[in-house]
Amino acid sequence: MTQEDKPDATPRKPQAARPCPICGKPAEQRWKPFCSKRCADVDLNRWLSGAYAIPVVEDEEGPEEPGAGQA
Numbered sequence: 001m002t003q004e005d006k007p008d009a010t011p012r013k014p015q016a017a018r019p020c021p022i023c024g025k026p027a028e029q030r031w032k033p034f035c036s037k038r039c040a041d042v043d044l045n046r047w048l049s050g051a052y053a054i055p056v057v058e059d060e061e062g063p064e065e066p067g068a069g070q071a
């Protein structure tokens with residue numbers, strides 16, 4: 001743990017880019033932190049897949065109309 005880990009305090013080095021988390025290739029400035037749009041899409045799909053994997057409780061509005069069940 002160092003105080004120099006602050007992003008704003010660390011001068012950016014062109015070749016200090018992290019490797020693409022998808023394929024490990026050097027990340028492109030345009031697609032950071034990925035190397036290409038393809039890898040960005042892959043990560044996005046993973047994220048979406050994970051999101052869809054979460055059980056979602058849908059609010060189903062009952063067909064009952066207000067006052068319809070009252071006698």
Ligand SMILES: [Zn+2]
Binds near residue numbers: 020021024036039
């Ligand atoms: Zn990549």
